[in-house]
Amino acid sequence: MSRKVQAQKLIPLVGTDRSPLFIDVRRLAVRADNPVRIAGALWRDHMKVGEWLPGLPSGRRLVVYCAQGHNVSEIALAELLVAGAEAGMLEGGLEAWIAAGGPTVAKEGPGIEPGLPQASIWVTRERPKIDRIACPWLIRRFIDPLAIFHFAAAEWVIDMAEETGWIPYDVKGVHYSHRGETCTSDTLVEEFGIADPALLHLARIVRAADTARLDLEPQAAGLLALSLGLSAMEADDLVQMEKGFLLYDSLYAWCRYATAETHNWPAGAT
Template sequence: MASYNEISVSTLARLVGTPDCPALLDVRIDEDFDDDPRLIPGAIRQPFRNVVDLASELAGRSVVVYCQKGLKISQGAAALLRAAGIRAEALEGGQFAWRDAGQPMLLADRLPPRDAAGRTVWVTRHRPKIDRIACPWLIRRFVDPRAQILFVAASQVHNVAEKFGATPFDVEDAFWSHRGENCTFDTMIEEFGIGNDALARLALIVRGADTNKHDLAPEAAGLLAASLGLSRMYRDDLEQLEAGMTLYDAFYRWARDATEEGHDWPAASAKV
C-alpha cells in the first residue's frame, strides 16, 4: 500500500490516458534510463536535481515523479517540488513496479524531436474527421500531453513539416500513416508500444469508422456520425479538436470500463 506522499501503480494506471492524469516526470539517472529506455505513457524526462525548473509550468497541477525503484531520487525530487508549492507524489516502487505490473510503456526512441518549448510538433491535413482527431487525442493522452498539432492545406503538409520541424501524420508518404487495412491510429499504438485492451477496442472502432467498415464494431457508425457532426459544428480545426478530445475520452472510458454495461428503460427494478 502506498504511503503518505506516494501513489500506487494501480491508482496511477487508472489515471493514465484520462484528462485527470497528473503530470508525469521521469527522473531516472541516464544509466537507469539507458537500461530500459521506455517511459510511462505521457511522461517527460527531467534531471532530478532540476525538477524545480518546471515549478512555474506545473503550478496548480498534480505531479507524479518516478525513478527506477521509487526510493531516494523520486522521493527527494517530489519533496523539492512540494517545497516549491507543487502537489507532488512519488510512484510507489518506481518504474520497476510499473513495468513488473505489465502496464504499457512508451518506446522513447519513437518520439519525434521536441521544439524549444519541449513539445513534439505534429502536422496533418486540415478539416479533420476521424483519424486526424483520434491521433491527436492519442498523442496528448499517451505520448506528449503538451504536443502541438498543426492543421494545414493537404498540399502543404510535407512542406510545413520540413520548414517548421514538425512530424507529418495521416498523409501519404509519411511514416505515421495508414498501413494496409490499419489506420494511423493503429500505427501509433503499435509503434509507440502503448497498446492495452481498451485502446485495442477503441482502435477497432476508429478503423471501422475511418474506413467505412462498420461491421468491425457496432460503435463505428456512431463514431462516424459524431465525428461528422463535429466537423460541421466547428469551422476552426483546433476548436474541433478540443471538442473531439472529450468525445474520445468518453469512448476510451467506455472501452476500458463499460463494455459489459447496458441501459435498461424502464429500469428492471421499477414497479409497474
Template sequence: MPSINAISVDKLARLIGTPNCPAIIDVRTDEDFDAQPRLLPASARRRHADVASWAGEYAGRSVAVVCQKGLKLSHGVAAWLRQAGASAESLEGGSDAWFAAGMPALPHAMLPRRDAQGRSLWVTRERPKIDRMACPWLIRRFVDPGAVFLFVKPSEVLGVADRFDATPFDVEDVFWSHRGELCTFDVMVEEFGLAAPALRHLALIVRAADTARPDLSPEAPGLLAASLGLSRMFADDLAQLDAGMTLYDAFFRWCRDATGETHNWPSNRPGA
C-alpha cells in the same frame, strides 16, 4: 509501509489516458534510463539535479514522480515540488515496478523530438474527421500532453513538416499513416507500445469508422455520426479538436470500463 506521498502502479495506470492524469515526470539518471530506454505513457524526462529551477512550473498541479526504484530521487523531487506548490507523489517501486507489472511503456526511439518548450510538434491535413482527431487525442493523453498540432492544406503538409521540424501524420508516404487495412490510429497504438485491451478496442472502432467498415464494430456508426457532426459545428480545426478530446475520452472510458453495461428505459405502465 507505503508513504503517504506515494502513488501505486495500479492507481496511476487508472489515471493515465484520462483528463485527470497527473503530470508524470521521469527523473531517472541517464545511466538508469539508458539501461531501460522506455517511458511511462504521458511522461516527460527532467533532471533531478535541476529541480530547483523547474519546480515552480508545476505549482498548483498534481504530479507523479518516477525514478528507477521509487526511492531517493523520486521522493526528493516530489518533496521539492510540494514546497513549490504542487501536489506531488512518488511512484511506488519506480519504473522497475511499472515495467515488471507489464504496463504500457513508450519506446524512447519512437518518440519525436521536442522543441525548446518541451513540446512535440505534429502536422496533418486540415478539416479533420476521424483518424486526424483520434490520433491527436492519443498523443495528448498517452504520449505528450503538451503536443502542438498544425492543420494545413493537404498539399502543404510535407513542406510545413520540413520547414517547421514537425512530424507529419495521416498523409501518404510518411511513417505515421495507414498500413494495409490499419489506419493511422492503429499504427500509433502499436508503435508506441500502447496495445492494452481498451486501446485495441478503441482502435477497432476508429478503423471501422475511418475506413467505412461498419461490419468491424457496431459502435463505428456512432463515432462516424459524432465526428461528422463536430466537423459541421466548428469552422476552426483547433476548436473542433478541443471538443473531440471529450468525445474520445468518452469512447475510451466506455472501452475500458463500461462495455458490459446496458441501459433500458424502465416502464411502470400496466401490462408493460
C-alpha cells in the same frame, strides 16, 4: 497525508483529462537500460528541478517516479515541494506500475526526442473528422502530454513540416500515416509500442469508422456519426479537436470498463 501514491490509484486516470503529469526521474543510465516509460510521461533530471519546473504547465499535479520509488524520486519530490508544486511520487516506481498493468510506452518513434525536453509539434490536413482527432488525443494522453497541433491545407502540410521540423501525420507519403488496411492511430500505437489492451480496442473502432468498414466494430457507426456531426457544427479545427477529446475519453473509458454493460427500458429489462 502521504505523498506516496499507489499505482492502482493512478492507472484509472491515464487517458483522461484528470491524469497528473508523470515525470520520469530515473538516472540516464537506468533509463538507457530500460526505455519503457509510463504512458504520457516526460523525463527530467531529478537534480535540476529548479531548471525544468518553470517550463511545465502551472496548476497541474505532478507525479514523479524512478525505477523502484527510492531515493531518486524522494529527491525530486522534496525539491518540487520546496518550489511550491503540487506533487507526489509513485510508490514502488516504474516496477510497481508495470506489475499493476499500467499503460506504458516502450520506445520513441521517429521525430520524438527522448525524454521530450520540448513539446513535440505535429501538423496535418485541415478539417479533421476521425483519425485526425483520434491521433492528437492519443498523442496527448499517451505519448506527449504537452504536444502542439496545427491543421493546414493538404497541399502544404509536407512543405511546412520540412521547413519547420514539425511532425506530419495522416497524409500520404509520411511516416505516421495509414499502412495497408490500418490507419494512423494504429501506426502510432505500433511505433511507440504502447501496451494497453483497451487502447488497442479503441484503435480498431477508429480504424473501422475511418476506413468505411463499419462491420469491424459495432461502435464504429456511432463514432462516425458523432465525428461528422462535430465537424459540421464546429468550423475551428483546434476547437473541434479539443471538443473531440471528450469523445475519445469516453470511448476509451468504455473500452476499459463498460464493454459488458447494457442498457434498456424499463430498468432491468432484458
